[in-house]
Amino acid sequence: MKLRVNGKDHHVDVEDDMPLLWVLRDELGLMGTKYGCGIAQCGACTVHMDGIAVRSCQLAAADVDGDITTIEGLGTPESLHAVQEAWVETQVAQCGYCQSGQIMQVASFLDMNPEPTDDQIDAAMSGNLCRCGAYPRIRAAIRSAAGKMAAA
Amino acid sequence: MRILLIAGLLAAAAPLMAAEDQVVISPPAEGSVNLETGLAAWDRIYEVASHPRCSNCHVGDSDQPMWSGPSYGAPRPHGMNIRAGDSRIGAETIPCRTCHVTNETGGNDMPHGAPQVADAWQLPPVEADWFGRTSDEICAQLRDPERNDGRTFMELADHLGHDVILHWAWNPGGTREAAPYSLQEHVDDLLIWGVAGMPCHFD
Known part of the structure; x- marks a missing residue:
């Protein structure tokens, strides 16, 4: 499936129900987003989908409906958010x-x-x-x- | 007789829930329901409306959803200081959908995980104030056009048939207790109550 993360398109071959968090960390190597509890009770895995905060441990890959931004894409070392x-x-x-x-x-x-x-x-x-x-x-x-x- | 099938709405979206989500809206003939039968139907409706799966979000003036029911211990406000705000979707602070993400693939069965449906999670309007309310209070609300969004009983039944957050109450996942009866039985009761003239016990 196709995901747009931090302004780049990615094609990933994952199960529909794989949480976005695992796609980001294990498939795309974006390790800035953290696993905490896995049940939306801690917020460590928060990313943006079309600018709205979402818990990436709760969002199945197939349900991603919008551009994803992770901490790696929020700002740059030269131009911080x-x-x-x-x-x-x-x-x-x-x-x-x-x-x-x-x-x-x-x-x-x-x-x-x-x-x-x-x-x-x-x-x-x-x-x-x-x-x-x-x-x-x-x-x-x-x-x-x-x-x-x-x-x- | 009016028949409404909403299978298509969810058949592709939520295969686990699709079977339960086919709602037929078929009211009894006008004049065929006596007062006693109508009030009995209301009592079943109240069992559903006052069940935690329904009432926890029908919190009236409060913008804090509740956590109550057999799996929660004593009733308490939603953890994490969640406030739905005037927007009722948490837009002022943290959107409900940050955790209750829109889920097109079959709900969230994870114990203690955030319930999810194929729609944006939100609180009902302030007027639909059910948490801790009596049967008489909710009955008066539900038949009052000022407080039921101007709906007839047929429109209430239609609303029940379409709103997938309401459907979640009968398929809540995790270790949560489902609302009593079934969605279809609840819609049928609403129609029986409606044809009986929407009676309340205090009439």
Whole structure:
């Protein structure tokens, strides 16, 4: 089947019900997207489908209906996405395992809701777990990224 | 007699569910249903409407879906601080479909996984406020055009026949308990209740 990932078309020979997460990691070698729980309870595997955050562990390959963007395609080292820039400046990551999912969730969230309230930030991000407890820095970085995007 | 088959809607999309999703809308003849039979049908409708598979999302003014039922322990709001917002689809925070992805290939049977159907997951309108409500309260709502989106009983039955999120209640996957009866029996009860004049016990 054909998938468009990070602006490139890929042909993959996989079972219809293979989760997109495995297609990305095992077939396309894009290891930035992480496996956490496999049941949509942690957010580590978050990617975008046509700009909307989706849990790639929940999405069967045959149900992919739109362009996929992973953390590898969100920005480039030379031109970071505003969320990535805010993440680096705020030094959000501790172990980092959940961070690509966190960043993808935030990028989609701010795209839909550029001026979120603190309550909305908490509601949007409560499905993305961080075992290091980096939540205060995650919140701070989201506010910073929202400011950057508003100013851009 | 009006017959509506929606097999085609899902036959290709959800082979596991297709057999249960053929709904025939065939009301009894006008005047053929007495009050007692109509109220008995309503009681069965209420068993369905108040079942966790249905009521957990019919949360009225709240934008927090509920988790309740035999597999959940005490009733509690949906985990992960989920808010469906004024949009009822979570557009303000996290869209329902981030986890409840649109699934054309046969639902999600994974225990504890996010339920999925071949449509965008969402909360019902605020007016359809069923969670924790009594039989009389829901009965009054369902026959009130102001609160049932202006639907006749035939249109309610038609709505049931088409909405694949509602169909999920009878095929919820994982370890979740299905709604009682069957989709067809529920539609039949709605038609019996409708032909009886949509009676409520408090009338």
